Amino acid sequence: MNRSCATQCHGEDLEGGDVGVSCTQCHGVYPHPDDFVKPDRHGQRAIDDENASCATACHGKDLQGGLSEVGCTTCHDQYPHPNNWKFEDNHGQWVLDNNEKYCATLCHGKEFQGGDSGVSCFDCHASYPHADDWDEPEMHGIETIAAGSQSCATACHGEDFGGGDTEISCATCHAVYPHTGDWDTADAHGQQALADDNASCATRCHGEDFGGGDTGVSCADCHFYPHGGGWGSPGEHGQTALDNGIDECLGACHGDDLTGGDSGVSCFDCHLVLAD
Numbered sequence: 001m002n003r004s005c006a007t008q009c010h011g012e013d014l015e016g017g018d019v020g021v022s023c024t025q026c027h028g029v030y031p032h033p034d035d036f037v038k039p040d041r042h043g044q045r046a047i048d049d050e051n052a053s054c055a056t057a058c059h060g061k062d063l064q065g066g067l068s069e070v071g072c073t074t075c076h077d078q079y080p081h082p083n084n085w086k087f088e089d090n091h092g093q094w095v096l097d098n099n100e101k102y103c104a105t106l107c108h109g110k111e112f113q114g115g116d117s118g119v120s121c122f123d124c125h126a127s128y129p130h131a132d133d134w135d136e137p138e139m140h141g142i143e144t145i146a147a148g149s150q151s152c153a154t155a156c157h158g159e160d161f162g163g164g165d166t167e168i169s170c171a172t173c174h175a176v177y178p179h180t181g182d183w184d185t186a187d188a189h190g191q192q193a194l195a196d197d198n199a200s201c202a203t204r205c206h207g208e209d210f211g212g213g214d215t216g217v218s219c220a221d222c223h224f225y226p227h228g229g230g231w232g233s234p235g236e237h238g239q240t241a242l243d244n245g246i247d248e249c250l251g252a253c254h255g256d257d258l259t260g261g262d263s264g265v266s267c268f269d270c271h272l273v274l275a276d
Contacts (some may be wrong), residue, residue, distance in 0.1 A: 029053055039106045039116070042132055046072075049081050079107065087125075088155050088165075096165055100129040128156070135173075137204050137214070145215055149178035176200050186252040186262070194262055198226045224248060 024029060029045055036042050039208055051063065051072075060066030063080055064073065073150050074082060078094065093102065100112070100121075109115030112122065112129055121129060127143055134140050144152060149161070149170075158164030161171065161178055162224050170178060176192055184187050193201055198210070208214030210226050219226055224244075230236045241249060246258070255261030259268065 027056075027058075043106060044116060046080075054140075066164075078102070092155065095129075111184065114226055127151075133255065136214065142203065142214060144178075152178070174200075174203075177205065190262065193226070201226070223253075 055061050055063055058066050058068050065071040104110045106116045108117055114120040133220050137167060153159045164170040202208050204214050210219040210220040224240055250256050252262045254263055260266040
């Protein structure tokens, strides 16, 4: 309390006293009440008038202290936010360097949904800050499938998914996803399947039975591969060849001449003559 003003002249409560001149006639929130330091008092006031009542001679037009020598950054070092704070190079980099929990205050809310400011992180980036269990496939995996892998190709993880500002690359956990632009060619996904015996495909993505999994994309949509457990028997591959024609076996897998191709498995290993 400003005791020099709190006299009979201006009143013990500074509301006017004998002279009828109240401090609040000119500056509405000064002298501050005893609990003004609480966020729901000065913080809400600052939000309501966009800091106008603070950016005076008292705290300085730059809010760095002014006559009172009390700057806003004395207590919260990033508010009021500097110009262009919304740019990812500013608030984004600061969050990465300092942890997003600094934002989970009354300002933006413990769940980052807006808090007192009414500004939610999710207004601009729908899935960040990530939930605590974001690394589980049913979280980021399903989200990525729904939104498309390009939703990750930002400054955060890099346009090439190599890590970006976070230095967390998608390939850290799953080496061949997101798939490259030519992934549907035999030289890309086919070679990968041969190299690791389909292990990279038999995941939640395409399903342990290659029936589609979370992506809904089955290997069988395009080819009779991966082959089933009894494929070596005539009743399996033989009947399939009869039903669909030998042309289904031609190509990179077994070779255009059926002598092995990329798989190294030649039809002539078992039967010396093939029907036309």
